[in-house]
Amino acid sequence: MASSTVDQSQVAGNGLREKVLTLNSMNPRVRKVEYAVRGPIVQRALELEQELRQGVKKPFTEVIRANIGDAQAMGQRPITFLRQVLALCVNPDLLNSPNFPDDAKRRAERILQACGGHSLGAYSISSGIQLIREDVAQYIERRDGGIPADPNNVFLSTGASDAIVTVLKLLVAGEGHTRTGVLIPIPQYPLYSATLAELGAVQVDYYLEEERAWALDVAELHRALCQARDHCRPRALCVINPGNPTGQVQTRECIEAVIRFAFQERLFLLADEVYQDNVYAAGSQFHSFKKVLMEMGPPYAMQQELASFHSTSKGYMGECGFRGGYVEVVNMDPAVQQQMLKLMSVRLCPPVPGQALLDLVVSPPAPTDPSFMQFQAERQAVLAELAAKARLTEQVFSEAPGISCNPVQGAMYSFPRVQLPPRAVQRAQELGLAPDMFFCLCLLEETGICVVPGSGFGQREGTYHFRMTILPPLEKLRLLLEKLTRFHAKFTLEYS
Secondary structure (H helix, E strand, O other): OOOOOOOHHHEOOOOOEOOOOOOOOOOHHHHOOOOHHHOHHHHHHHHHHHHHHOOOOOOOOOOEEOOOOOOHHHOOOOOHHHHHHHHHHHOHHHHHOOOOOHHHHHHHHHHHHOOHHHOOOOOOOOOOOHHHHHHHHHHHHHHOOOOOOOHHHEEEEEHHHHHHHHHHHHHOOOOHHHOEEEEEEEOOOOHHHHHHHHHOOEEEEEEOEHHHOOEOOHHHHHHHHHHHOOOOEEEEEEEEOOOOOOOOOOOHHHHHHHHHHHHHOOOEEEEEOOOOOOEOOOOOOOOOHHHHHHHHOOOHHHHOOEEEEEEOOOOOOOOHHHOEEEEEEEOOOHHHHHHHHHHHHOOOOOOHHHHHHHHHHHOOOOOOOOOHHHHHHHHHHHHHHHHHHHHHHHHHHHHOOOEEOOOOOEOOEEOOEEOOOHHHHHHHHHOOOOHHHHHHHHHHHHHOEEOEEHHHOOOOOOOOEEEEEOOOOHHHHHHHHHHHHHHHHHHHHHOO
């Protein structure tokens, strides 16, 4: 008779056997994953919100979550046309309602005709609805001044994040010294460090130059690449433009230099361009990597591999929850492209409502449409207010002793540098915390302001930063900035 006895080493002191899945037995790569934007400081913010609801007295009346670029959570109103068409798509009975403009109805009917069963509730093909991919390709072509875009090279995704992870999965290979290395900017958006840790790839840091408004220097790319080749095989280079968390906008000259570097060093380029609508500074302009690459001509245009990403979560739309996005691949090996489609098919398809929303973003109302005037007014109002918030943030922080902040040229964050007294650094070390995490936790407990420490994004040794979004309403942002600068002055005095 088969024995069902349990190994005594697996039985805990209380008589219960050990779990099959424990911290020691789980995938060790997952334990290495960190995502500061929703990390421990955000968990504490949630606890404080719960305590406030329970009537616990605090030095503040609300928690202000300035940790994440969630526009509508910060009070930004949705764009009317986008929501009208989505409402019609979700509930086609409304197509008979007189409360919706004719162009919104036409757009909803066009999208529904392209859906299985004429319903947003049906699966699409794994690469996304063909009609929408064609609209995305036409958008890219218009954006880039007529440079062709092939819808077969466009893959729709669950936000940009899912597409970024998919492309990284294709790139990661090897063991030991042959493991794939990926060059990422420091500071970086922690999706990259988290994904590379999960996949077992090597993170290769290249530092942006804070003293030059977070500029990207090709000499620094050379340094990072040469050092990395001692212990891994660098195969890809990621650029975030406009920058997150740093808010810089790359010049065309810089993009050309990066493309030449990637070509010479045989690196696959990943261009994270989700903030391409968010450019505020005078003299700054968004240039897509695809456009610059094609205008450089042979051999670059014909050979340099590129994946560029866009999203409905940012820009003027701020539609984070719908999880719409796309990736366009350029010069990818056709056989690899088929493998990419296979990988996406495992997830079945991106959310179809997110695909519908993406279609509206890439093909908004035309000047002859009834919705055009309202759409343009709402879009311009959002971007104008973001530009005003960017200027205000730079101004307040630049005037505060012990805080320095580069111009917020684009995106929707500032990444100020803060001076922390030696005693504060020592106290943080005693508590087992990074000094900027200690500062941000103290800020949260005393003011209710939730920002993310710079150590969660990466920074040069001995420097301390935090990332905060500029999304709160203008007057609320002004009060937040003033409260934050007063806290820094008090904190500095306390630990001096």
